[in-house]
C-alpha cells in the first residue's frame with residue numbers, strides 16, 4: 001500500500017528522541033576522526049554491531065568500556081556531544097534528551113563536574129552556531145551507572161541538582177538510571193533517585209531489560225518513574241505490568257538495541273511494544289538507545305516499529321507527535337514542538353489525506 005510509512009517517509013518526519021546514551025551514539029565518522037588523532041586502538045573495530053549481527057549483553061557492555069577509553073577529556077566530550085546533536089538534527093529530530101554518565105578520568109584530570117559542564121557547553125555552542133538552521137532543542141539527563149557505587153550515584157544527583165538550578169531548569173531536566181542490567185541490585189539506587197525527585201528532576205529508569213528481575217522491578221516501580229527504559233520483561237509479569245498499565249507510565253522502546261543484545265526475538269512483530277500498543281493503547285516512545293553501537297538511526301527505528309504495526313503515514317505522524325506529551329521540558333517547549341508538527345502536517349501531509 002502506498003500509504004504505509006516507509007523509511008523515506010520516516011526520514012523526513014519530524015521526530016523526538018528521548019532515549020539516547022551519548023557515548024553509544026557516536027557515529028563512525030566521529031570515532032574515526034578521534035582515532036586518527038591518537039595511537040590506533042584496534043579494539044575500536046568491535047564497537048559496532050552490524051546488520052544481522054547480535055551480541056550478548058555482556059559483550060555489548062565491553063564496547064562501552066572501549067568507547068570510554070577514547071572519550072577521555074572535556075574537550076573531547078564537547079566535540080562528540082556536538083557531533084551527536086548534529087547527527088540527530090540531520091535525521092529531523094526536533095527535540096533530543098541526551099543522557100550520559102559523568103565520569104572522572106585521572107589521566108586527563110576530567111571530573112564528573114567538568115564532564116557535565118562539557119555536555120552543557122556543547123549544547124549551548126550547538127545552539128549558538130546553528131541559530132537559524134536545523135532547529136533542535138536539546139536537554140541533558142545525567143546518568144546513574146548501576147555498575148558503579150551508590151555513593152557515586154549520590155554525587156551525580158547532587159551535580160544534576162546544581163546544574164539544573166544554574167541553568168534555570170532549562171537544560172538539566174532529569175536523571176537517567178542505566179548501566180549493565182546484570183550489575184548490582186537496582187533497588188540500592190532508589191535513595192539517590194528519590195533525592196533527584198525531591199529536587200524536581202524527572203526520572204527515566206531502565207528496568208526489566210533482562211529476565212529474572214521481578215523483585216527489583218517492583219521496587220523501582222514504587223518510585224513511579226516518569227518513563228521506563230525498555231521494560232522488556234514487564235509484560236510477562238501480571239503483578240508488575242498492572243502497575244505500569246494503571247499508572248500509564250510510558251515505555252521507551254528501542255527495537256534494534258533489544259534484538260542485537262539478544263533480549264527479544266528477531267521478528268519485529270513479536271517485540272513487546274506491539275503488545276503494549278495494540279492490546280492496551282499504552283504510550284510507547286520510539287528511541288535508538290545507542291545509534292553508533294547498534295548501527296541505527298531514529299528514522300530506521302520508526303520504520304521498523306511502524307512496519308511491525310502496519311501503520312499508515314498518518315498514524316506514524318500521530319505517533320511521533322504523541323512523544324511530545326512525554327518530554328521532560330516545560331509547557332512552552334511542548335507548545336512550540338506541537339506547532340512544528342502542525343506546520344509539517346499542513347505543508348506535507350494534509351493534501352494526502
Ligand SMILES: CNc1ncnc2c1ncn2[C@@H]1O[C@H](COP(=O)(O)O)[C@@H](O)[C@H]1O
Nearest residue numbers: 021022023024064100101143145178179180
Ligand atoms: C544496551 N542497553 C543499555 N542498557 C543499560 N545501560 C545502557 C545501555 N546502553 C547504554 N547504556 C549506558 O550508557 C553508557 C554509555 O553512554 P554514556 O557513557 O553514559 O554516555 C553505558 O556505559 C551504560 O551505562
Ligand SMILES: [Zn+2]
Nearest residue numbers: 021178229289
Ligand atoms: Zn538505554
